Amino acid sequence: MVKRIGVLTSGGDAPGMNAAIRAVTRVALNSGLEVFGVYNGYKGMVEGYIEPLTKAAVGDIIDRGGTILGSARLPEFKDESVRLKAVEQLHKRGIEAIVVIGGDGSYRGAQALTDMGINCIGLPGTIDNDITSTDYTIGFDTALMTIVDAVDKLRDTSSSHHRCSVVEVMGNRCGDLAIWAGIACGAEIVCTSETGFEETEILERLRDLDVIRKKRHAIVIISEKMTDVHQFARKISLNTGFSGRATVLGHVQRGGSPTPSDRVLASRMGEKAVDLLMQGIGGQCVGIKDNRIISTPIEEALNIPRASRKQLQNLFDRLV
Ligand code: F6P
Numbered sequence: 001m002v003k004r005i006g007v008l009t010s011g012g013d014a015p016g017m018n019a020a021i022r023a024v025t026r027v028a029l030n031s032g033l034e035v036f037g038v039y040n041g042y043k044g045m046v047e048g049y050i051e052p053l054t055k056a057a058v059g060d061i062i063d064r065g066g067t068i069l070g071s072a073r074l075p076e077f078k079d080e081s082v083r084l085k086a087v088e089q090l091h092k093r094g095i096e097a098i099v100v101i102g103g104d105g106s107y108r109g110a111q112a113l114t115d116m117g118i119n120c121i122g123l124p125g126t127i128d129n130d131i132t133s134t135d136y137t138i139g140f141d142t143a144l145m146t147i148v149d150a151v152d153k154l155r156d157t158s159s160s161h162h163r164c165s166v167v168e169v170m171g172n173r174c175g176d177l178a179i180w181a182g183i184a185c186g187a188e189i190v191c192t193s194e195t196g197f198e199e200t201e202i203l204e205r206l207r208d209l210d211v212i213r214k215k216r217h218a219i220v221i222i223s224e225k226m227t228d229v230h231q232f233a234r235k236i237s238l239n240t241g242f243s244g245r246a247t248v249l250g251h252v253q254r255g256g257s258p259t260p261s262d263r264v265l266a267s268r269m270g271e272k273a274v275d276l277l278m279q280g281i282g283g284q285c286v287g288i289k290d291n292r293i294i295s296t297p298i299e300e301a302l303n304i305p306r307a308s309r310k311q312l313q314n315l316f317d318r319l320v
Contacts, residue, residue: 002096002280004035005099006037008041008100010101010103010106015254018061021067022061026058036050037052041070042109078108086113095118096118098121104131107298108302125138133304134289135287139258142262143253143254147169147221154167163243164243167187167249177253179316183312188206189218189221
């Protein structure tokens with residue numbers, strides 16, 4: 001049976017990653033395994049920045065955002081020669097298996113390592129909720145909370161000044177943060193890759209909200225990478241009765257203390273990852289489906305198409 005495992009965080013950080021590191025470490029130690037932290041993602045693996053983790057080392061972190069292990073993106077990990085260096089570092093320390101906490105890019109690295117004899121289990125750590133093998137990713141709930149908090153505040157000031165706030169949220173081409181936030185904040189308009197961005201139509205709707213509905217404010221939530229929100233806010237000022245203002249929430253969405261939901265999700269997923277490794281299983285990623293913790297082969301997971309959010313969009317439209 002596996003005796004020594006490693007854990008790393010990779011890609012963009014997400015609140016709840018620390019809770020996952022803690023769960024992996026404590027469950028593994030309590031099962032008689034030794035645990036090593038691999039610092040700065042795959043980069044640290046290649047460089048040999050790997051240290052033992054104790055129960056105390058992961059104490060007092062369940063409530064902390066970010067990742068105590070540090071994270072990095074390493075596109076070069078696609079090269080076999082780079083991965084061979086990483087595998088050598090693991091062999092030197094007798095580390096036989098790894099838990100990789102990150103997004104789909106990190107999963108590809110995990111599969112490649114598994115193919116090279118190091119069993120890896122992926123945990124979905126990203127605020128984007130763009131991993132299709134799970135209903136929710138670790139960090140999504142916290143990022144949503146941050147957005148809702150910010151938009152609630154923007155609504156206050158927008159109402160006072162008869163303004164339209166255009167709020168750009170993250171998601172890396174996945175509209176989940178935008179549509180969930182739109183519903184939770186009672187926004188007037190939401191634009192995601194699924195709805196598209198029809199400028200003329202949105203301006204028309206804003207004019208109706210002003211003239212017919214006599215709204216004191218309007219909130220437009222837009223997924224990143226769809227349009228220049230500053231320019232769009234200027235067009236709102238020129239073409240509607242609202243004065244437009246843009247807010248790009250940016251990396252503030254990636255920080256903060258994880259919500260209880262993210263902490264519990266990370267803990268449940270961390271436990272599952274260790275259990276899989278103890279059964280000698282690798283090349284799988286952990287997810288949650290209908291509130292059950294499941295695992296899916298990584299190769300299959302990377303090819304699952306994104307489920308349509310039409311129902312949520314319809315709900316949003318019926319709430320405006
Ligand atoms: O994947 C998480 C994420 O925050 C995306 O929402 C965003 O597009 C991207 O990472 C930003 O990356 P970086 O932190 O490297 O600028």
